Amino acid sequence: MNVSYKTDQKSSEEPELDFDAIVIGAGMSGMYLLYRLRELGLRVRVLEAGTGVGGTWYWNRYPGARFDSESYSYGYSFSQELLDEWDWSEHFASQPEIERYLKHVDKKFDLSKDIQFSSRVQSATYDADNRCWALVLDDGRQYHSRFMITALGPLSAPTMPRFEGIEEFGGQSFHTGLWPKEEINFAGKRVAVIGTGASGVQTIQEVAKTAGELTVFQRRPNWCTPLNNRKIGKEEMDTIRAGYPELFQRCRETAACFVHNIDPRGTFEVTDEVRDAFWEKQYAGQGFGIWQGNFRDILTDPEANKLISDFVADKIRGRVNDPETAELLIPTDHGFGTRRVPQETHYFEVYNQPNVNLISMLETPIERITAAGIKTSAAEYEFDIIIYATGFDAVMGSFDRIDIQGVDGQKLTETWKAGPTTFVGVMVENFPNMFMVMGPHAALGNNPRSIEYNVEWVRDLIAEMAGRDLTLAAARPEAVEQWTDFVKLKAEGLLANEIDSWMTGVNMNVEGRQTRSIVRYSGTAPEYRAWCDEVAAKGYQELNLT
């Protein structure tokens, strides 16, 4: 289908539409949006702040960055040719390989010709008279487009701690989510890492290999479990390739689109021996199996959760030589799996190395950054390099960085002040013709699987509008309310939603993010898709289409 909205509705005051659709962000969502919307014959432009494609996998080039999902389950599934020609070299590919893959996708589908790099969107204002969005970049360039589709990523607004003196530090400092392209040499250097989430853990285990001295500043420890990565040889890749249809079918059926699926048994329905043997197998198995493929009640029943937490705690004790250090590395404020589980490779053994030191910020908090290093309540440390692995203003933060104004100048930040309200995580009331891919309340998990679904849903909606000569799509208030209530209902009973983390919208480094809100959809992905499929099948009655 070929559609153009450019001349249909033109009046004398109407701004010339530069594009039918502007996509913000050239990560995996934005790249696929471009591919699918261009197929409709739309004039599409992707605006990307970076200088290359990849989004998360462009910015997070910190040492040790790699997939925590199986590589072959994380790539795009839409093109058989792409599946046929791309070989993954490891079960969990590293950032350089992932970036190479996304560059290959870019080249194969000739995407970059419609991607405008070094283009950070500063504001986006809905023009009700002309049913379009007016976007302004930070360098002043302006564009008008019928549709605006955000492909911002849920974890793309890095946040720094609010310590005094950060600017005074005389050495080099980096945030993991804004890592430079040049290689950083740690050999013989005194390096500090602040933060022990998934990014910190990957960084620490890599930097520990070469740093002269590595000091880890940990606030709350996380429950880390082994990634158990390994290389993929040619023969194994051929087998994986032959199994792609079943693999993607499996990802369509599991709760969070991973290859791992919840075990239907309850923790206490099996004997102690069966349970221990199962957990031993999970601990020795790959990736998120122990988190996403565990007994059905470990993330909802406090007793079951305590048991698996004790199991993992004992594993940590068994791997860290110094008992005091081991206890510091075991979380006591939340149970296993209630925050995102970092995946590790010899992470705990790093603390047995003579060049590695662990500082608990719960015992001796950082007071300030100094010109020479870091001052805690107990001591002053000198460093050559400080790495901030302090995370992101997740889910809503990337929206907040753009001044988005809908009908009557209503600001998105105001609309979402008490937590996001959306229709299927794709639309927001009073923000017509704005669609979100991987926005709040959409199904997350093994993200590319949800990205492909979301993009195709948006593509189908736009195609439907084009077919019926419609220029405006607005979410009805009752539909937004119904979906938001459903998201809240699905959040009930999940232990993770009772814990502070980015998954519950908490970030102590950001004003207004001190209390929990329901930012994620916690139902299953199949349920999510069933809901969205029904909306489409019934002709989008939840939307005002005119």
Ligand code: NAP
């Ligand atoms: P994160 O999980 O939010 O961890 C941030 C870390 O920094 C936490 O340990 C936090 O401590 C600490 N921190 C933040 N502010 C601090 C402060 N002011 N003082 C002391 N410590 C502070 O962020 P992340 O590690 O970047 O990971 C975010 C998410 O990105 C992950 O959960 C995951 O979904 C995704 N990710 C994925 C991969 C992958 O798939 N391969 C890799 C990396 C990240 P507290 O816990 O005490 O707040």
